[in-house]
Amino acid sequence: MCALPNSSTINISVGDYILTPASCASLVNEVMKNLLYQRTQIPYPYAWLKSIVKKKRKSIEDGEEEKKTNFTLNKHYQTVSTAYDAVENIALNIVKCFTDLGNSLKEVIFVIGVTPVCPKEVFTVKASSLALGHVEGNHVMENSRRQSRILR
Numbered sequence: 001m002c003a004l005p006n007s008s009t010i011n012i013s014v015g016d017y018i019l020t021p022a023s024c025a026s027l028v029n030e031v032m033k034n035l036l037y038q039r040t041q042i043p044y045p046y047a048w049l050k051s052i053v054k055k056k057r058k059s060i061e062d063g064e065e066e067k068k069t070n071f072t073l074n075k076h077y078q079t080v081s082t083a084y085d086a087v088e089n090i091a092l093n094i095v096k097c098f099t100d101l102g103n104s105l106k107e108v109i110f111v112i113g114v115t116p117v118c119p120k121e122v123f124t125v126k127a128s129s130l131a132l133g134h135v136e137g138n139h140v141m142e143n144s145r146r147q148s149r150i151l152r
Contacts, residue, residue, distance in 0.1 A: 019128065025098035028108050028125055029091045035123060039112050042083050053077075053084040103129060 017023075033046035042049055056077055097105055107126045113119035 021098040021102055022095065024127055025095040028094055028098070028127075031125055032090065032094070032110060033087065035110060035112070036087065039121065041112060042087065043080060046087065049080060049084050049087075053081050056081070098127075 019027075036042045037045050044052070094108065105127060107124055110123040110125070111119040112121045112123070
């Protein structure tokens, strides 16, 4: 087993905000997306990655794909598309875990490296107590406005 030389805890001050399972999952997903880009696990910021993959997929569906394609660009698109799909899958699983487990989920650990056994970096996001029983729709607008301030 390898020692963890680069283990970090991410402190996010949420103060008096009402953290429902969905809003906490949203915060964790944003932290994950930023970490993946900062640690060069994805080639572009997530919003841009999402837009170029969706644009390319739409052009393929509409039949606007060119006959002549550059092999290098095609290979790069496949890599970017695979990374996007993986991030989306992880984000959906994080949301599912928070909504299913609720308060029993205490922390989320991001392991970055070649293998989980000997990671290059480990990040821990500890979840404070979640407000269960709240209607998520009542807090969506409030939390989306505050999310950018929280993540600074």
